[in-house]
Amino acid sequence: MQIFDVLLERGFIARNEDGTPKQVTNPEIRDILNNKKITAYIGFDPTASSFHVGNLLQIMVLAHLQRAGHRPIVVVGGGTGLVGDPSGKTEMRKMLTVEKVQENMNSQKEQFKRYIEFGEGKAIMVNNADWLLSLNYVEFLRDYGRHFSVNRMLTADCIKNRMETGLSFLEFNYMILQSYDFLRLYQQYGCILQMGGDDQWGNICSGIELIRRVEGKECYGITCPLLTTATGSKMGKTEKGAVWLDANLFSPYEFYQYWRNVDDRDVIKFLSLFTFLPMEEIHKLSQLKDSKINEAKEILAFEATKITHGEKAAVQAQQDARSLFGEQKTGESIPTVEISQQELQKGIWVIELIKKSGLETSNSEARRLIQKGGAYINQDKIESIDLQVTESFVKDGEMILRAGKKRYVRVLVK
RNA sequence: GGAGAGAUACCUAAGCGGUCAAAGGGGAUGGACUGUAAAUCCAUUGGCAACGCCUUCGAAGGUUCGAAUCCUUCUCUCUCCA
DSSP, X not given: OOHHHHHHHHTSSOBOTTSOBSSBXXXXXXXXXXXXXXXXXXXXXXOSSSOBHHHHHHHHHHHHHHHXXXXXXXXXXXXXXXXXXXXXXXXXXXXXXXXXXXXXXXXHHHHHXXXXXXXXXXXXXXXXXXXXXXXXXXXHXXXXXXXXXXHHHHHSHHHHTHHHXXXXXXXXXXXXXXXXXXXXXXXXXXXXXXXXXXXXXHHHHHHHHHHHHHHOOOOEEEEEOXXXXXXXXXXXXXXXXXXXXXXXXXXXXXXXXXXXXXXXGGHHHHHHHHOOOOHHHHHHHXXXXXXXXXXXXXXXXXXXXXXXXXXXXXHHHHXXXXXXXXXXXXXXXXXXXXXXXXXXXXXXXXXXXXXXHTSOSSHHHHHHHHHTTOEEETTXXXXXXXXXXXXXXXXXXXXXXXXXXXXXXXXXXX
């Protein structure tokens, strides 16, 4: 099967009821993608120091394109990040400082390398600050501003939606800058396809329009569906916030657990999107019913963790998960805090220890957890809020704290 | 620049002089049930070595025995007009 159809089947391209692609500017792109080698891009604004699972879909698209022999371009939004994309948002994002954007950009760059191969003849990474920041205002308006119709822009969903809540001129310009990005990439790299999230439709179309006017050439756009989980919430949000791809913000174990705990109804969808397993295999897994689905969830968790954190971390996370939910009740990859021998000799108040472990953030919360009967130390329920934890609780140099059924922290004594 | 409306906890949204640490909903957390799932049910949801005390209703002042609630000024947001 060829790449366009692969993307379609795996769910990267939204489908209509009858299975035909829904969000493609021009059906010609199917033949082009299937039969030629082209250059395609997706832009990423550096709004945070790490990507999260919500961004993963777009990254996977580029990885698939590369595997199919196309040349992906990653556009890092060093310039557009300073403006802020209003698409899909109900209110203006906090303006990022120039330094923060720079910092975020640097750490994001490293993350791409786990999914996409860069280098001679391979994928390209560019920063739109390189051309956007040096633009001359009046010159830019005369050369490109004249191609944009305000009337037209106002009808784009991403702008229209903001007519209610308000839209600053700064954000209004985002679309123009992104369109200009596409034009530059077309001119410089022959890039003819832009992909992006569902909310990027307006921005992408606007870029295609600009290229048509300036260069008289037809380019293409495909958007990916906006992912929500079966329960309707946004993909990649947990109680603790976003599911980060950075191991320091979100440990491989927790990452593994995120996938291990997805809703039954999402398993097949996620296997298609977030692993490289062949579809035949995924179809087989979709036959699993009821509690058997857990096997599919394990595979999903393992494969997804492998892609983001590497095989070694995935093996470790899987091992630890099995041991924690099985007999052993320990593991190296679970979130770990350290405590000193001296501190323990004096004895430490459980509530203090729970707070230290990060399981809860205040004494009151820790106290409530114990009172609700959800706090455990080394698998024994903590019965009293007055418990003093001493060396007698240490086994093999560590203690395992647990809140509820799933939240584990390892306390390492040193 | 002119006229009006508003700002309440993680979000939403009641309260409009004491009974307010602040209803309801959502979310989150713990428990029951399960399959580390969903749905459902119960409980908890400002802080504090805690039947008490301390700090919170945009900010600062004021009125009052008593303020989220009334008054003044300020900041910000929205709507209409220019």
